[in-house]
Amino acid sequence: MGRAPCCSKVGLHRGPWTPREDTLLTKYIEAHGEGHWRSMPKKAGLLRCGKSCRLRWMNYLRPDIKRGNITPDEDDLIVRLHSLLGNRWSLIAGRLPGRTDNEIKNYWNTHLSKKLRSQGTDPSTHKKLSEPVVKENKRRKNQKTKNNMNKKEMVVKNKNKTGQHVEPLKPKVHLPKPTRVTSFLSLQRNDSFTSSTTTTTTTTSSQDLKAGGGGAFGFNENDQVLVNTRANGVVFCVGDDQDQDQDQVPNSADDHDHTLENIYEEYLQALLKTDHHHDHQNQLELDSFAESLLI
DNA sequence: AATAAACTCAACCGCCAAGCC
DNA sequence: CGGCTTGGCGGTTGAGTTTAT
Structure with missing residues (x-):
């Protein structure tokens, strides 16, 4: 098994993206939508590996990305x-x-x-x-x-003799391994650029929704997530109707603030619920909550 | 003004799970 | 069922920039 790193092909560009490459990638995705990263660079006329294209798009070129000024x-x-x-x-x-x-x-x-x-x-x-x-x-x-x-x-x-990175004096925290969720939403994803701009839903977000990750922090009696909300560029579904037609583009700072408030409120609810227990119990509940987001 | 240290963040690496054949 | 491909994630790197001396 195993496969060669996707950027190992000779002749592929690496390092910082040029404006021209950005334009090529953006125009291609505008025309054909996201996905098929492997074959995309060739079709788009880019000498980059698909992974690099995906990363550039996801982290930098996507139209719904805010940059800097974390509030x-x-x-x-x-x-x-x-x-x-x-x-x-x-x-x-x-x-x-x-x-x-x-x-x-x-x-x-x-x-x-x-x-x-x-x-x-x-x-x-x-x-x-x-x-x-x-x-x-x-x-x-x-x-x-x-x-x-x-x-x-x-x-x-910070590296040991074998060249591996060694974290000095920093105890490793073992968290439950994230479970990769099947991507039925990804499969349903409309690959058009219009979709990606109007839904402003990333693949990650889609997965998060399925993972409970895009959902609101509500619980039922079984400690399961009750409500998903979908607004302002992330997967939030109001009520139990996860109607993706209700997708919205972030229109104003107000909208954004309200979303943050909602998230915050939902989060506080989750925390408050556990505040009444002892630490150990707290941890168990948080762990199970985290797990519930991923299953 | 020059230099070194510290910081930032885009990009890369390696791994893994899902899906396809 | 098993091998391979693909997409996605978290950890890490290092060039460029900022700050301190």
């Missing part, structure tokens, strides 16, 4: 969702309209994990650290004097 609300939501879901960036991204998993992952790694640490919270477990970590800017000052390594040396330092 305090979004910031807070990411932290809370991460405490519930762990590093399941695609699930978290599915609840933040216009945000990509890559962007959230980067934002987490560069901002939020530091922020939490500085607040005395372990970013991977969301539990209180014994003592708050010294402020980042202080560390930055201090490191200058004690650390003469350049960046490459630092990278090497």
Whole structure:
């Protein structure tokens, strides 16, 4: 088994995308829709592997993507969702309209994990650290004097003898493995560009919906997700009618704020439900909730 | 102003599950 | 049933940029 990395073909471009490549990819998807990534580059006249095209489209070129300026609300939501879901960036991204998993992952790694640490919270477990970590800017000052390594040396330092990356002193948190869900929605996906712009539903979001991932955080007596909502570019279905014809494009900041509020409210409901239990029970419920999103 | 350190984020890598044949 | 392809995900890298000294 096994297969060669998809970018191993000789002659394929790698690295940063040029405006011309972006245009070619965008125009092709406008004309033919997403999907068939493997054959797309050739048809679009791109010397890129399909994987690279998909990544570029999903993380950068998609018309519904918001860039930068993560709001305090979004910031807070990411932290809370991460405490519930762990590093399941695609699930978290599915609840933040216009945000990509890559962007959230980067934002987490560069901002939020530091922020939490500085607040005395372990970013991977969301539990209180014994003592708050010294402020980042202080560390930055201090490191200058004690650390003469350049960046490459630092990278090497974090690798073991076999070249594998070794995370220093960072306990691995084992979370339930995300379950990949069958993609009947993906199959139903309308591949036209119109669809992708009006539904603004990414493949991830579609999967998330099926995984419960796009759903609201409501429970029935069996701790199962009750309601899915669908609005503002992510998969949210109002009520139990997951009518995709009701898809909406984010039209205003107000709409967006309301969606965030809804998400937040739903999330709080989920958390409040578990707040009445002991920690262990809490964890079990959160785990089962996380699982319920994925099954 | 020059230099080094730190930071950011787009892109790549490797793995895995689903689907197809 | 098993091998192969495809799409998707999370982790990691490193070039470019910003900040501190």
